[in-house]
Amino acid sequence: MRIKFDPRSKLCTILFASVLLMLHLSFPLEIFFVTLLFFLFLLNGDLKKGLIYYIIFWLLVLGDYFILPYVQNTWLSLLSFLFVGNRRLLPTIMAASFGMSHTKISEWIAALKKMGLPFAIIIPLTVLFRFFPTVIQDFKSIRSAMKYRGIAVTTLDLLIHPLQTMEYIIIPILMSAENTSLDLSAAALVRGIANPGKHTSVYEIKLRVQDYLLISVLIFALIGGRWLQ
Amino acid sequence: MKKLKIQDYILIGIYTAIYFLVVCIAMILLQFTIPGYSSIFIPALTALFAGIVYLLVVNRIPRFGAITIMGSVMGIFFLISGHFPLSFLPNIICAVLADLLQNKTAISMKLRTSVSYIIFSFGLIGPVLPLWFMKNAYIDSLVARGKDTAYIDGVFAHITTGSFIASFLAIIMFSMVGIMIGQKLYLKHFSKVKGKGHGKNAHQV
Numbered sequence: 001m002r003i004k005f006d007p008r009s010k011l012c013t014i015l016f017a018s019v020l021l022m023l024h025l026s027f028p029l030e031i032f033f034v035t036l037l038f039f040l041f042l043l044n045g046d047l048k049k050g051l052i053y054y055i056i057f058w059l060l061v062l063g064d065y066f067i068l069p070y071v072q073n074t075w076l077s078l079l080s081f082l083f084v085g086n087r088r089l090l091p092t093i094m095a096a097s098f099g100m101s102h103t104k105i106s107e108w109i110a111a112l113k114k115m116g117l118p119f120a121i122i123i124p125l126t127v128l129f130r131f132f133p134t135v136i137q138d139f140k141s142i143r144s145a146m147k148y149r150g151i152a153v154t155t156l157d158l159l160i161h162p163l164q165t166m167e168y169i170i171i172p173i174l175m176s177a178e179n180t181s182l183d184l185s186a187a188a189l190v191r192g193i194a195n196p197g198k199h200t201s202v203y204e205i206k207l208r209v210q211d212y213l214l215i216s217v218l219i220f221a222l223i224g225g226r227w228l229q
Numbered sequence: 230m231k232k233l234k235i236q237d238y239i240l241i242g243i244y245t246a247i248y249f250l251v252v253c254i255a256m257i258l259l260q261f262t263i264p265g266y267s268s269i270f271i272p273a274l275t276a277l278f279a280g281i282v283y284l285l286v287v288n289r290i291p292r293f294g295a296i297t298i299m300g301s302v303m304g305i306f307f308l309i310s311g312h313f314p315l316s317f318l319p320n321i322i323c324a325v326l327a328d329l330l331q332n333k334t335a336i337s338m339k340l341r342t343s344v345s346y347i348i349f350s351f352g353l354i355g356p357v358l359p360l361w362f363m364k365n366a367y368i369d370s371l372v373a374r375g376k377d378t379a380y381i382d383g384v385f386a387h388i389t390t391g392s393f394i395a396s397f398l399a400i401i402m403f404s405m406v407g408i409m410i411g412q413k414l415y416l417k418h419f420s421k422v423k424g425k426g427h428g429k430n431a432h433q434v
Contacts, residue, residue, distance in 0.1 A: 014308065021362050024369055068374065081385065084370050085363030099309065108309060117305075120238060120294070124302045127242025128249065135250050159261060163410065166278045170251065171418050174285060177243045184243075185236040194235055 002045030002102070007111035009211040010099035013040065016218045017095035021088060029225045030087075036221065037094045040214070046101055053094050060087040105129045110201035123193065127184065134180075138173050237290050238298070244286050245302050251279045252353065269360060269392050272353035273399035276346075280404070280411025283346050285419065293332040296345070300324020300352050307355065316355020323352035343408045350404040357396050364389045 020033060034057050041050025064083040070076045109126050117125075146168060152158050158165045233241075255274035259267040286295055304320035327349040331341055364385050 011309070021359060024365065027370065027373060064370075078388075081363070081367050084367045085360075088363055088366040089359055096309075112305075120233065120298055121301055121305065123235070123238040124242035124245055124298055125305060127239050128246045128302055128306055131243055131246045132249065135246050139250065159258060162258060162278075166251075166254075167414060169254075170247065170278070170281060171414065173247055173250070174281065175418070177240070177247065177285075178289075181236060181240040181243050184239045188239065189235065 003043045003210050004102070004208075005044065005214060006205065006207050006211045007099075007103050007108050008115065008205075008207065009214045010103060011111075012215050012218060013037075014092070014095045014099050016222065017091040019222065020091050023226070025088075025225070029228070032225070033091060033221065034094070036217075037091060037098065040098050041094075043210075044098060044102060046098075049097065049101070053090065053097070057087060057090055060084075060090070104203070106201065107203045107205070110203045110205045113199065113201070114205050123188075131180070131184075135173060138176070139169060142169055142172055233290070233292060233294055233298075237292075237295070240289060241286070241295055241298050242302070244282055244289075245299050245306075248275075248279055248282050248299070249303065249306065251275055251282065254278070268356040269396045270399060271356045272350055273396065273403040275353055276350035276400055276404035277407040277410070279350075280346065280407035280409070281414045282411075283349060283408070284342065284411045284415050287331060287342055287345075288415075288419075291332070293328060296328035296331060296349060297321075297324050300327075300349065303352070316353065316358075319354045319358075320352040323348055323350075323354075327352075339412075343405065346408045347401055347404045350400050350407075354396075354400075357393065360389060360392065 017037070025033070034054065038050050038054045041047070041053070060083050064080050064087070067076055067080040067083065105126075109122065109129070112125070113122055147153050151168060152161065152165060252271065252275050255271055255278060256268070259270055259274060263270065286299060300320045300323060303324075304317040307316045307320070327345040330348065331345040334341060336344075367385065
């Protein structure tokens, strides 16, 4: 069983996690928030993913706990700094992972449209979302073409000559960008992107009970947590 | 002022995707080469490589708005994909500043492009900022467990300020080098290509 959340309440969760990163949090409160995110994963039907994050969190806590007595040593303290720092970074990663799973790109776009984002941002953003997998595909094809011609055969070669890597990979993609943009514009115009009226979406974007619940829990947790401290 | 057309928006989207690919490559390169909190050099390394992308945006869409849109889209994309939630504001602010400089002032083209590129590169500062909060969190966690923080505070004050300064200097230097590489690549590969916004000013970049 899984509960579907609106993209907007997912965005709220991501923002909430970002705010968490900036606040001073006591340790019990931190556990509470991470557990909260873990439950969101459960509700979303991602038990495995949620468990992995939750275990990583506790491993980071444990690692820090064992290093703490030797914290006067500079290198160990650097290590423990990384443990604590990454632990604080974890909620944002969790929130984003929660936000991206089970929400289609079209739903995100529909939600952003509904939030009143200007047209000038929506179009490039849609292109970015849609085009990025193609770029990755191009990247892979170029890599195999390079290997075929004996240029930078191993990944190590790519690392050793970063500038050559960049030139050989980015220039072909940029060259084809002009054509791609013409194709995409034609396709988009045919589908009525220039229509000045209201655009509709297949996906119904509506805040439901669970969304209101989630948003109010987040706000109360934030205010309550601050107040308790 | 000419307005942007649908095709321009789509072209901006494509260039943003390529720019984002450069960011990803920089991220992967860094993860292999520098262990630990390597993301503080993401903006610098991206700046080194993305000069050509920026030059193409400036040349193909020479109107106010293009760079702003690119930065904002990057910000929103970062926000949603959650890589660096804090990169939202710096991206937009730096993009608007770079755009103003690029399209609303009348300094010589070459200088203008270089300086606006440096400003634009600072938009990626998002990945560096968490370091600051991480340091605070670390000191908090030590205080909470009754550790003596004077020593730690001293060490980390040096490390964090040091890495901020290193990161900022690296951005400035690498984006200057990056835009020079970009100009070279542009002359080598794109100066003969016919396209929008091309023609008489193609060689002035």
